[in-house]
Amino acid sequence: MHAKSSSPGSETRVLIVDDHPIIREGMRHLLNLQGDLHVCFAAASTEEALAAMACQPDIAIVDISLQSDSGLDLVKTLRHRHPNLPILVLSMHDESLFAERALRSGANGYLMKLEATDHVVSAVREVLAGNIYLSAAMHEKLARALMIPQERSKGPIASLSEREFEVLHLIGLGFSARQIAEKLNRSVKTIEAHQANIKEKLDIHSGKELMRFAIQWIESQ
Template identity: 60%
Template sequence: MGLYDEFHVCCEASDKDSALAAMAECEHDLAIVDISLNGGSGLNLIKTLRQNYRQLAILTLSMHDEALFAERALRAGANGYLMKQEGTEHILSAVRQVLDGNVYLSAGMLNRAAQQLMSNARGKSDQIAGITEREFEILHLIALGFGTRDIAEKLNRSTKTIEAHRANLKDKLQLDSGRDLVRFAIQLLGEK
């Protein structure tokens, strides 16, 4: 079995319209899309493909700097981003990964993404560093949708005590209203 025997290339297209026409002709497992297409953007093609073919694996293969375009391609609906200068083994690995339902990014992009996640987690942690354990517990209950009276019952405290904790939370988190506190709690701790 040769290096490429596991794959069959159905068609090629140089622009969005011919790519969409080719997609309509037969069933495809994977689309490899360049960011630069004749007369248009590969990002727009990716968005259209994702809307029309939800199960299609989409790999972006481009000469454009992944630091600038990989995130945009993923947001548009791609399952991976690969630079054109990568070796054949990387390309085949990327194709296999996206066909298996995984996301493919270079080691450098994975490292950047991990650093971003760690930075975001530290930022959230710093944001709530000054609140007490009881305030954190109340913030969590707010995120779960409990009101002041319900929280007071759950924690066996008076509603005035819970209201005081909520006021302290708004002050410590520099929030203007109870609605802002609820929004903050849901964004930080809400069930996904």
């Protein structure tokens, strides 16, 4: 169980939202080592995160892959309810595929978990300063996209929900429905329902065709 801790008023209060206990506690420890940062709450779910807003965090770090909901749906909710709250998205997913979607959802930055240990403190400080945090490569990619208008965002992929988008990405990486269910802490039946919705929205008629589409989509990014 996670509870609010007392902290001096001069410290920046951080809310962590991640459904993996090791990630939560590791992040808490790392941030609390900084003299000016204090984790006021480490939430495991959307419900806990929304309740934890009582600790009045100065920044939220939100994982995309929450057990009950997509973290990006939580980002949208937080952005709607707390327009001025800086939000940093933390994810196991490839930045090149998910960062733009995270920013459109209302995040102020995107950090891959593989880089979190080395960069989370600098990412937090960058977002707190009012800047967008992305890797240098992703900054360049988005800059190029702004210079060359693309219709991709208006295509059928844009119709996918955040969770469907996540499932499509994992399909493209070669994971089976059972493996995706394990990664996202969901039932196989739920993942299969997401796959059925994806196929309907993308006008795809078989599992093999869906996998081929997902792989080609990832490679095209």
